[in-house]
Amino acid sequence: MATLFRMPGVSADADEAVLEAWTVQQGATISSGQTIASVETEKAVVDVESDIDAVVHALLVPGGATVPVGDPIAVLLEIDEDPAEGEKLLAQLGLGGDQAAETATAIASAPEEAQAPPAPAPDAPAPSATVVAAPAASSNGGRVFASPIARKLAREKGIDFATLTGTGPGGRIVRDDVLAAASAGTAPVTAAAPPAASAAAAPQPAAQPVAPVVRPGWEATPHSKLRKLVASRLQASKQQAPHFYLRTSLRVDALLALRAQLNAAGSDRISVNDFIVKAAAKALIDVPEMNVVWSEEAVLxxxxxxxxxxxxxxxxxxxxxxxxxxxxxxxxxxRRIKDAVARANDGKLQQSELEGGTLTISNLAMFGVEEFDAIINPPQAGILAVGAAVKQPVVGDDGEIAVAGVVKVVLSVDHRPVDGVVGAKWLARFKELIENPLQIIV
Structure with a gap:
């Protein structure tokens, strides 16, 4: 029977995603496991696969559209199924054949590299992300259909749903409808004053961030989804994870000499950071109490x-x-690290590649930074901040002063799953590996 293919929940913390591009056309026959679209979340571009053998009857949104998770984005037919069954589904969505045909034409004529719609000018209404024509906001016995993020935005901005016209599938109100209404100056809802007793019992609103004073000549760069996500996660990390910091200095002359030998003998060019990541991993195995993450129920x-x-x-x-x-x-x-960096720059990392892990390596040596403190990437237990190698005088075990290459590192640790002694044991083992680099490769 005809089925709706819906925007999948490709990220646990996303209410919506951008359908970057279709990889199939209307009328195509697809097989189970075949990639049919690429979807962009705040973190990465994810390939979306069909879970059935089917025929693509209709594509409901074009590349670049922002779509709430769970909204229909395509109609699929069983192999050899009557196309009339697909038309029935389109009719249930409030999409006639002409509207679906217009969408298919728009998708077919779009450039291969579909771009998201440009940000609206400050005084202009935000454009709708979808191009499917739709009736006014659907309702059923007074119920208004809207995406969760649209409801949340409407509450925050004090906008009455009754004043909105939905442009999502079937007339559903989506985020862009709320933003357009806010930009156009739609009158907010005026709520009745609560009784005095309720007002007294109501919690006080959280303190709002202090707005910056903007001077003439300043320019604004709108936040990207990724920037907002990073900001949110790091703020939550500093607020929720009690950080403590352990510092040490590493003599890296032996490591640099071994690296030069390996690069001269092999075809793969090994970086200092490769040694650091490998040493960090070996130290996690040797000090397993550090190889953990925190959850509300247990240390994992x-x-x-x-x-x-x-x-x-x-x-x-x-x-x-x-x-x-x-x-x-x-x-x-x-090779694995170089591949990940290249695909990160292209936005082609899979969501699964950005999840998990117990420790992050943050290396700013290439910028000449000698020492810094990093914020833990939740829910991991720690992050190691690595500085640049600097020549400086050191006192050897024999008491003699010599010039050596020294790297300063700072380990930020979440004190909930890891105690100070455990962090110190891990850092001591890491230092031993770096200063005796043959242990890293054997």
Whole structure:
């Protein structure tokens, strides 16, 4: 029977996603497991697969459309099913054949690299993300159909749903409808004053951020979805995870010499960061009390060393997780990291590659930064901030002063799952590995 293919929940913390592009056309026959669209979340671009063998009867939204999770984006038919069954589904959505045909034409004529709609000018109504024509907001016995994020925005902005016209599938009110109404100056709802007793018992609103004073000549760069997500997660990390910091200095002359030998003998160019990630993973295996994450019910112990690597990609900060690092050779690890960085810059990381891990490596050595404190990437237990190698005088075990390459590192630790002694044991083992680098590769 004809079925609706809906926008999947590709990210646990997203109410909506951008349908970046279709990889099939209307009328195409598809098989189970075949990729039919790519969907962009705040973190990555994810391939979406069909779970059935089917024929694409209609594509309901074009590339670049922002769609609430759960909304229909296509109508699929069983193989050899009568197309009339698909038309019935379209009619139930309030989409006639002409409207569906217009959408199909728009999709077919769109460029291969579908772009999201441009941001509206400050004084202009926000454009709707979808191009499917729809009737006014649907209701059923007074019920207004709207996406969860549209309801949340309407409450925040004090906008009455009765004043809105839905442009989503079947007349559903979506986020852009609320934003358009807010930009156009739709009158907010005036709520009746609560009784005195209720007002006294009501919780006080949270303090609002102090608005910046904007001077002439300042320019505004609107927040990207990724920037807003990073800001939200890091703010939550500093507020919820009690950070403590452990610092040490590493002598890296032996490591640099070993790296030069490996690069001269092999085809893969190994970086200092590759050594650091590998050493961090071995230290997690050797000090398993550090290889954990916090949950409200329990401390969760990881069976292998999955280490995230902070990447300042062209799209913003992302932290792809390299799984099972302890079992990878240095050259294999180097290739995995280079591949993750390249795909991060292209926005092609899978959602699964951005989840998990117990520790992140954040390395700013290439910018000449000698030392810094990093914020933990929740729910991981720690993050290691790595600075640049600097030549400086050091006192050897024999008491003699010599010049050596020294790297300063700072381990930020979540004190909920990890005590100070455990963090110190892990850092001591990491230091031992870096200063005796043959232990890293054997």
């Amino acid at each position: 112990h990881a069976p292998q060393a999955d280490v995230a690597v902070a990447v300042a990609s062209d799209r913003g900060l992302v932290t792809p997780v390299i799984s099972g690092v302890e079992g990878l050779s240095l050259s294999a690890l180097s």
